[in-house]
Amino acid sequence: MTGTTPTLPVFSLAGRTAIVTGGAQGIGEAIVAALRDSGARVFICDINPDVGKATAERLGVDFIAADVTDSAAVEAAFDHVVATAGRIDIAVNNAGIVHNHPSESLTDHDWRKVLAVNLDGVFHCCRAAGSRMLAQGGGSIVNTGSMSGHISNFPQPQAAYNAAKAGVIHLTKSLAGEWAGRGVRVNSVSPGYVGTELTQRGMDNEEWRRAWLAGTPMKRVATPAEIAPAVVFLASDAASFCTGTDLVVDGGYTIW
Numbered sequence: 001m002t003g004t005t006p007t008l009p010v011f012s013l014a015g016r017t018a019i020v021t022g023g024a025q026g027i028g029e030a031i032v033a034a035l036r037d038s039g040a041r042v043f044i045c046d047i048n049p050d051v052g053k054a055t056a057e058r059l060g061v062d063f064i065a066a067d068v069t070d071s072a073a074v075e076a077a078f079d080h081v082v083a084t085a086g087r088i089d090i091a092v093n094n095a096g097i098v099h100n101h102p103s104e105s106l107t108d109h110d111w112r113k114v115l116a117v118n119l120d121g122v123f124h125c126c127r128a129a130g131s132r133m134l135a136q137g138g139g140s141i142v143n144t145g146s147m148s149g150h151i152s153n154f155p156q157p158q159a160a161y162n163a164a165k166a167g168v169i170h171l172t173k174s175l176a177g178e179w180a181g182r183g184v185r186v187n188s189v190s191p192g193y194v195g196t197e198l199t200q201r202g203m204d205n206e207e208w209r210r211a212w213l214a215g216t217p218m219k220r221v222a223t224p225a226e227i228a229p230a231v232v233f234l235a236s237d238a239a240s241f242c243t244g245t246d247l248v249v250d251g252g253y254t255i256w
């Protein structure tokens with residue numbers, strides 16, 4: 001066979017409108033590019049306007065500044081998408097942070113900060129997306145979980161992150177159950193280690209890097225572009241019978 005393989009129509013996102021939180025860089029940026037390449041009109045929503053605007057300009061998409069911990073700002077961001085594009089079909093709730101600190105001396109502030117972004121923020125975005133999608137008769141929500149929602153990472157301490165990601169996976173199932181009969185699907189993608197700013201500190205640490213690669217059967221970290229197609233799948237009609245599922249993309253980390 002010669003030539004390129006055309007995209008199966010069921011994977012096409014033509015005519016769909018999408019929002020990606022944490023879309024300024026890293027995994028979110030790759031998701032923005034993949035959704036755009038699949039035909040969607042995409043809005044990046046990020047707390048960092050400098051990087052976010054530059055990425056949006058480079059990718060030819062729109063940018064909205066919002067902190068996902070601020071539910072009023074999240075509502076305003078979704079209002080902006082609907083006012084501009086007329087509807088919201090896909091919400092990728094991907095913004096996240098990590099904090100590595102031993103739990104015996106983790107402060108209330110640091111615990112709360114991680115939970116506020118990684119769990120409260122995902123709920124704020126799911127609620128904003130779900131209410132609008134239910135009103136318009138359908139939509140697809142994809143949350144970024146993590147293999148850390150299934151296993152506890154080694155050797156770095158990150159209990160708040162792991163607990164928040166387990167929460168994201170179960171929140172996803174809970175919302176999927178509430179909305180399954182009304183046209184709104186809710187799924188998550190759980191990456192293993194991916195080369196981004198979030199993991200740079202760990203990759204620069206010889207002990208952590210060795211442990212991470214030793215624990216990954218494929219013996220490497222992923223590129224952000226290797227995570228994005230899983231999101232396109234769940235966002236698209238190709239996943240029309242998937243709801244409440246968590247798609248693990250981890251190079252095999254969780255099989256051992």
Ligand SMILES: NC(=O)c1ccc[n+]([C@@H]2O[C@H](COP(=O)([O-])OP(=O)(O)OC[C@H]3O[C@@H](n4cnc5c(N)ncnc54)[C@H](O)[C@@H]3O)[C@@H](O)[C@H]2O)c1
Nearest residue numbers: 022024025026027047067068095096146191193194196198
């Ligand atoms: N990199 C990995 O190995 C890995 C593995 C599993 C899961 N994840 C998850 O993938 C997601 C993206 O991570 P990444 O590796 O691309 O990280 P990253 O640090 O490169 O990007 C995170 C983005 O989120 C934005 N952001 C942070 N706090 C925000 C807030 N309060 N409101 C709005 N935007 C905010 C940042 O500005 C940034 O653009 C996160 O949820 C992370 O937990 C990452």
